[in-house]
Amino acid sequence: MPPTDLKTPATTRKSHRRSRLILRYVLLTLGAVIVLFPVYVAIVNSLLEPSQIAHQPPPLFPLHPQWNSYSRAWSQGSLGIYLRNSAIQTALIVTGQVATSVLAGFAFAFLAFPFKRTLFITFLATLMIPFEVTVTTNLSTITSLGWFNSYAGLAVPFLATGFGTFLMRQAFLQIPRDLREAAELDGYGRLAFLWRVAIPLARPAIAALAVFSFLSSWNQYLWPLLATGNDNSVRTVQIGLKQLLNTQLDQINVSLAGTVIAVVPLIVLLVIFQKQLVRGLTAGAVK
């Protein structure tokens, strides 16, 4: 009898799984291309002559890259100063947000106190208020405190967040009560427990919070624009970029080079914290 060519159920299943995998990769690749294409175009355009950028269709590869647009952006746009200011503002905000969120999240997760639920809901409610609603009040507050055009004015309104508190509370709630009690019997008080047990266990969530907080403060535009004066003593890089664009209207490649420079710290951060970020986002989703 000639050998039959029939596929066994096992091989059919295997080929199904394979084709699903291929489809998944195709879709992911497509998504990645759509997301990355504008970034690629920005990088390419930053290396072209302004006349080439205006050309239709614009070239997708710089045959004669103009590296000097980067040095011009750096010097003409005072990007060094702006980057420094952004770094200081971001460091203040990230540190503040992580510290306040960890402490508040710990209180909501582990301590018993009057009106805990009401207070927590109030914290959550702040997530529904757009920043634009509070911007005028915040501005007049920091001005009357004498913090206009200072790092304090840039950072203080952002030192505590409802989102961070919520994230940390959820992370701490994952820690079994028995651990808290075991530590208590081992002689560790609340803060010692927080420092030695809770924080190490909540590290992925803390890293995720730090990254989110970094991203949002680094990318701030409206607040630094309003809260700083025209000298660039504390102005941040996003505003610096806008000014670069205004002063170099005919040099769009220089502005784009500045943008690429401003993005580099974010890329570095994302590469370093990628794993933590994904873990933090999905932490607690499945028990």
Added chain:
Amino acid sequence: MASVTFSGVTKRFDDVVAVNALDLEVADGELLVLLGPSGCGKTTALRMVAGLEEVTDGDLAIGDLRVNDLAPKDRDVAMVFQSYALYPHMTVQRNIEFPLKRQGVAAAERSSRVLEAATTLGLDELLERKPGQLSGGQRQRVALARAIVRAPRVFLMDEPLSNLDATLRVQTRSDIVAIQRRLGTTTIYVTHDQVEAMTMGHRIAVMRNGALEQVASPTDLYDRPATAFVASFLGSPGMNLLAATGFTGHDGTPGLRAAGAELPWPDGFSRQPSGDVTLGFRPEAASLGSEGLDARIILVERLGAETHLICSLADGERVVVRQRDRQSSHQISDHVRIRIDTDQIHLFDAESGLRLGEGT
């Protein structure tokens, strides 16, 4: 080391009374088992000793010191949790030395004490592992090591074996007993498993609905249960309990009528004026014979060394008969007669469930 004394200790959660006026003394060096069904208040009693629950009423003392208002860390007690409660981010070594660090024990002494505790429990090869890399039994032993390394005045154990498989449970049970006997540390051990209680405790305190039913040595508890509840809770299977009525025969001798059969009034129990009593006998005090209670076998459990015959009496009540005979030929639906050894009968008040007084 120290004794632990409950004097009228009560714990209320809002309207619920979890522990009700508990009077109990755990002697210095004793292993006392708190035994009872879930929700009986045994874990709450243990947690009050640890300081993890506040005492609502009454006095709780460790040694001569009243500890009602003392923080857990100042009580010098170590607890082993049902969930082990190991710190997942620390190695076995660091888990065990965690309490010592807080006490300010010098590094050199710390590592020698950790090594000693680890060796006692056979963990010396695993010191660099993290809890996630250990089996359930190993984790349990780390939890024990963390408790013994402190040399506390009292050990508190909250169902420490309930997450282990049957074989490991028997092994760890004897390990705990051996360690406790060697160290002589006062220990309160909470369990709902009466086999654990019988095999481990110097004494057993049986609790029910927040109150103490009886505290006695395992054999006393088995041989002379103070209440019908203790009688039915202890033993595997527990004591058979039947409604019975006392009567006086024509010749004036007292007797007992249960499930349609008549028995002589057992020696050692005072007569009840009302006549209604609960008759108790252990499965091994019953045997099949030519006379006795009429019954039908509804289930035969062959355990190897012995056989349990679960029988239904005429009025529907269930009685278990334990047979040493492994070749028992009885089958489901067989009609049999159950003979009760009158020397091994227990009588309880039908209303209160209390054991009838001794005497005639």
